[in-house]
Amino acid sequence: xxDRARWVTVRVHPGGNPEAVAAALFDAGAQGxxxxxxxxxxxxxxxxxxNALLCAALxxxxxxxxxxxxxxxxxxxxxxxxGIGVQHLDRLxxxxxxxxxxxDPATTIVIEPEMAFGTGEHATxxxxxxxxxxxxxxxxxxxxxxAGSAVLSIAAAxxxxxxxxxxxxxxxxxxxxxxxxxxxxxxDRVVVIEGDASVLLPLVAxxxxxxxxxISSVLLGLLPAIxxxxxxxxxxxxxxxxxxxxxxxxxxxxxxxxxxxxxDREDVWWSTTITRR
Amino acid sequence: xxxxxxGFVKLQIPAGKANPAPPVGTAxxxxxxxxxxxxxxxxxxxxxxxxxLPVEITIFxxxxxxxxxxxxxxxxxxxxxxxxxKGSGQPNRNKVGRVSRAQVRKIAELKMPDLNCDTIExxxxxxxxxARSMGLEVVD
Numbered sequence: 001x002x003d004r005a006r007w008v009t010v011r012v013h014p015g016g017n018p019e020a021v022a023a024a025l026f027d028a029g030a031q032g033x034x035x036x037x038x039x040x041x042x043x044x045x046x047x048x049x050x051n052a053l054l055c056a057a058l059x060x061x062x063x064x065x066x067x068x069x070x071x072x073x074x075x076x077x078x079x080x081x082x083g084i085g086v087q088h089l090d091r092l093x094x095x096x097x098x099x100x101x102x103x104d105p106a107t108t109i110v111i112e113p114e115m116a117f118g119t120g121e122h123a124t125x126x127x128x129x130x131x132x133x134x135x136x137x138x139x140x141x142x143x144x145x146x147a148g149s150a151v152l153s154i155a156a157a158x159x160x161x162x163x164x165x166x167x168x169x170x171x172x173x174x175x176x177x178x179x180x181x182x183x184x185x186x187x188d189r190v191v192v193i194e195g196d197a198s199v200l201l202p203l204v205a206x207x208x209x210x211x212x213x214x215i216s217s218v219l220l221g222l223l224p225a226i227x228x229x230x231x232x233x234x235x236x237x238x239x240x241x242x243x244x245x246x247x248x249x250x251x252x253x254x255x256x257x258x259x260x261x262x263x264d265r266e267d268v269w270w271s272t273t274i275t276r277r
Numbered sequence: 278x279x280x281x282x283x284g285f286v287k288l289q290i291p292a293g294k295a296n297p298a299p300p301v302g303t304a305x306x307x308x309x310x311x312x313x314x315x316x317x318x319x320x321x322x323x324x325x326x327x328x329x330l331p332v333e334i335t336i337f338x339x340x341x342x343x344x345x346x347x348x349x350x351x352x353x354x355x356x357x358x359x360x361x362x363k364g365s366g367q368p369n370r371n372k373v374g375r376v377s378r379a380q381v382r383k384i385a386e387l388k389m390p391d392l393n394c395d396t397i398e399x400x401x402x403x404x405x406x407x408a409r410s411m412g413l414e415v416v417d
Contacts, residue, residue: 007299020364020410022289023352026329027363032300035287035331043299059366060411071299080309083340115297117313124317215317217293217324242321268318 006073007043008050014040015063028056043071081113087120089129092155094120097183109154110183116173117148117213124213124239127264127271129155131237134262135273136161136209143167143204143229145197145212145222146240150177150190152211157186164190165204167197198225205229213239213271216249223256227276235261239271246270284308284336289350292323292330308336315342322346329353331391347391351407354384365412375414381405 010030014021022033022040029049030042044050047068054066086103087094093108096119100110109129113119120126132152136142136159144153147166156164164186166177177192193200197212198221208231212219219238226236241249243265253260253274262273286304295301295316305312315334323330323346331347348354352364359374378401385392385400394400405415 009299009303017410019350019352019407023329023350023356023364023411026289026353031298032288032290032295034300034304035289041300041304043303060364071303074306080306080311080340083309115302115313117317119311119313121311122314122317215293215321215324240317240321245321 007045007071008047009069009071010042010044010050010053011036011067011069012040012042012053012057013038013065014057015061015065017061020060021057021064024056024060025053028052084113084119084121087126087129089120089126090133092129092133092158094125094129094151105185107158109151109158111149111151111154111180112176112183114149114173114176116150116168116170116176117146118151119149120151123266123269124271125151127266127269128152128211128213128237128239130264131262131271131273132156132209132211133159135235135237138162140209141204141207141231142209142211143201143207145201145210145226146214146218147177147192148173148213150180150192152213153177153190153192154180154184154186156209156211157189158184161209162189165200165207166190166192167200167204168192168194169196198222201225201229206231206234208234210234210236211239212236215240216242216245220249220252223252223258227256227258230276233275235273235275237271237273239264239269241270241272243268243270281338282335283338284334286334286336287331288334289329289331290319292326292328293320295319305334305336308342309340310334310336310342311340315344319344319346328357348388351384351388351404352411354387355404355408355411355413358384359408359413361413364410368410368412371412372414373412375416376408378415378417381408381415 034041138160139162142156142164147168150166153164153166258274264271297312328349334344358380365373
């Protein structure tokens with residue numbers, strides 16, 4: 001990422017009424033506020049937005065003090081990257097490029113850790129990769145919904161899938177996904193597509209396998225589209241579901257005509273393979 | 278052995294909508310934790326709630342973390358109860374709406390676990406003060 005200033009930091013010393021100032025900042029467009037000592041810190045894309053926050057803060061608390069400064073657009077995950085290791089998941093491994101040199105490329109998914117989700121460091125990614133190994137067959141067509149870094153798409157390709165559509169709505173994840181696909185030598189089989197899964201899935205259907213590592217509310221909304229897109233005998237792997245949501249999800253899956261054929265649990269997360277009844 | 282705490286971060290972010298851009302990224306990035314993992318878990322645990330939530334994140338020496346969410350800020354709850362978009366810029370002169378004592382009690386009961394109050398009456402006094410400071414009249 002470049003270090004050009006993409007954000008403006010707005011630091012507010014709220015004076016007598018910090019809660020009203022925080023509320024005013026949200027009213028004026030802040031997407032989040034950090035409480036740092038006695039001050040409230042937020043970030044906006046430009047000075048016009050910063051001035052709007054300044055006016056809002058002063059209106060809420062006339063004795064507030066506001067400071068602004070440019071914030072370089074940096075990759076905040078650098079510190080975290082230092083701790084990343086190799087994930088051993090049955091037949092497959094996930095590794096960052098600097099640890100992949102001595103590993104077998106046929107069974108290693110190499111992911112450059114960026115801000116896209118799916119580095120192998122999260123239990124939900126590992127859960128899907130474990131389940132995927134008994135689901136994907138040679139020459140399968142696969143759709144990966146909420147592909148993030150494309151880690152699951154690449155895993156499907158390394159397990160033999162002939163064609164994988166990696167669908168991701170977050171524009172910032174696309175470049176990382178494409179770079180990972182190229183780095184793993186599967187660009188002839190994995191296509192990264194930017195857009196809404198519910199819109200794009202019907203366009204890539206029918207597929208025999210669908211992976212969706214998102215969150216439960218989004219998964220429930222996608223179930224009808226997943227049902228329509230699956231070929232006969234197909235399976236979907238869902239993840240991003242908290243263990244304490246499992247019972248509710250099982251009821252919803254049952255009511256919608258799905259059968260649970262495998263489950264994976266790690267930490268507070270639950271992943272599952274489902275087929276149509 | 279208990280893990281050593283190396284950081285503590287307090288944020289207010291919309292429920293279900295954390296993303297790695299600032300301020301989440303800028304607050305958690307220097308702590309060395311997996312920002313995407315935090316966003317995913319926060320969004321999972323808070324999905325479907327249409328409100329701003331305070332969240333307190335504790336970071337440990339092995340870069341793992343835990344977090345707890347608090348009740349929404351009183352100002353956010355008051356705006357919802359009063360049906361207003363924003364508070365008044367001049368709360369003493371310019372009233373933008375009203376809330377009833379019953380609504381103040383309802384918010385006080387919800388906020389009670391996070392307020393430093395022993396009785397519901399003192400919690401109500403705090404909520405009523407917050408209401409007046411944003412230009413809301415408290416009526417019987």
